[in-house]
Each structure stands twice: as structure tokens, then as C-alpha cells.
Amino acid sequence: MKKSIVIIIVLLVIGLAIMAERRYKPFVDKTACVGCQDCVESCPVKAIMIVEERAEIVDTLCIECMNCVKTCPQQAIRTPK
Numbered sequence: 001m002k003k004s005i006v007i008i009i010v011l012l013v014i015g016l017a018i019m020a021e022r023r024y025k026p027f028v029d030k031t032a033c034v035g036c037q038d039c040v041e042s043c044p045v046k047a048i049m050i051v052e053e054r055a056e057i058v059d060t061l062c063i064e065c066m067n068c069v070k071t072c073p074q075q076a077i078r079t080p081k
């Protein structure tokens with residue numbers, strides 16, 4: 001019984017940590033992206049790639065500098081509200 005409570009608490013903490021980590025990560029609105037690659041060039045850690053003519057952000061590499069958000073001419077990269 002005690003063991004299962006500990007496991008639930010650990011899973012909750014991990015879930016909250018993942019949510020907190022992703023909270024400010026920018027995301028690409030693929031309906032607005034035109035594949036111009038400006039964001040790719042603006043990213044200091046190469047966390048953005050173009051896949052099928054649309055930008056994709058690798059969350060695990062992103063350091064949340066927001067260069068891409070400021071750079072995108074289509075305002076296709078945003079942060080969660």
C-alpha cells in the first residue's frame with residue numbers, strides 16, 4: 001500500500017515537472033508557417049528543423065531564448081498562453 005502511494009507521488013511530481021518544462025516552450029502553427037527557414041537561422045542551438053516545408057521545434061534542445069518567435073515573419077511561432 002505504502003509503495004503504491006510513493007509510486008503515485010513520484011509519477012505526479014514527474015508529470016508536473018514535464019508540464020512546467022513545456023509551459024513556455026514555443027510551438028509552430030503549421031497552418032501559418034511558410035517554410036522560409038528564418039527561424040532555423042535565428043536559433044542559437046539548432047533546435048528548429050524544416051520537415052515537409054514546415055518548421056518543427058525540438059523541445060529538448062530549445063533554451064527558450066524566443067529568437068524564433070521574434071524572427072518569424074508570419075507570427076507562426078508562439079508560446080502557450
Ligand code: SF4
Nearest residue numbers: 033034036037039072
Ligand atoms: S520563420 Fe516562421 S514561416 Fe519561416 S519557417 Fe520559421 S515558422 Fe515557418
Ligand code: SF4
Nearest residue numbers: 043062063065066068
Ligand atoms: S526559443 Fe530560441 S532556442 Fe528555442 S527554438 Fe526558438 S530560437 Fe531556438
